[in-house]
Amino acid sequence: MHFIDAKGILTGSGGYYGMNIYRGCTHGCIYCDSRSRCYQFTHPFEDIEVKQNAPELLEKVLKSKRKKCMIGTGAMSDPYMHCEENLSLTGRCLEIYSGKWFWGCNSDKI
Numbered sequence: 001m002h003f004i005d006a007k008g009i010l011t012g013s014g015g016y017y018g019m020n021i022y023r024g025c026t027h028g029c030i031y032c033d034s035r036s037r038c039y040q041f042t043h044p045f046e047d048i049e050v051k052q053n054a055p056e057l058l059e060k061v062l063k064s065k066r067k068k069c070m071i072g073t074g075a076m077s078d079p080y081m082h083c084e085e086n087l088s089l090t091g092r093c094l095e096i097y098s099g100k101w102f103w104g105c106n107s108d109k110i
Helices: 054-064 089-099
Strands: 002-004 010-013 016-019 049-051 070-073 103-106
Touching: 054 089, 070 089
Parallel strands: 002 049, 016 070, 070 103
Antiparallel strands: 010 016
């Protein structure tokens, strides 16, 4: 696992955004599309990249949104991997957008 300070946290437009706090995964699912070369990982997929500043970025971005939107997680990796138990980045982000009346859609392995 390695940590980065990300420049952005939401991708998408038109009322639906994706939020990937983690890049990579340790589950090893053989059907996982996120392993595809088209996503241009610069590190081994099992070496999880953690956007350590995700809650701060999300807070800043949501302040500038004029309309409410849907925010989905779990498209590129499980948002509740084992490291989430200690880091709680997904949990903190959920608190931020639910407290501002944004909608969320979470996908995970559970």
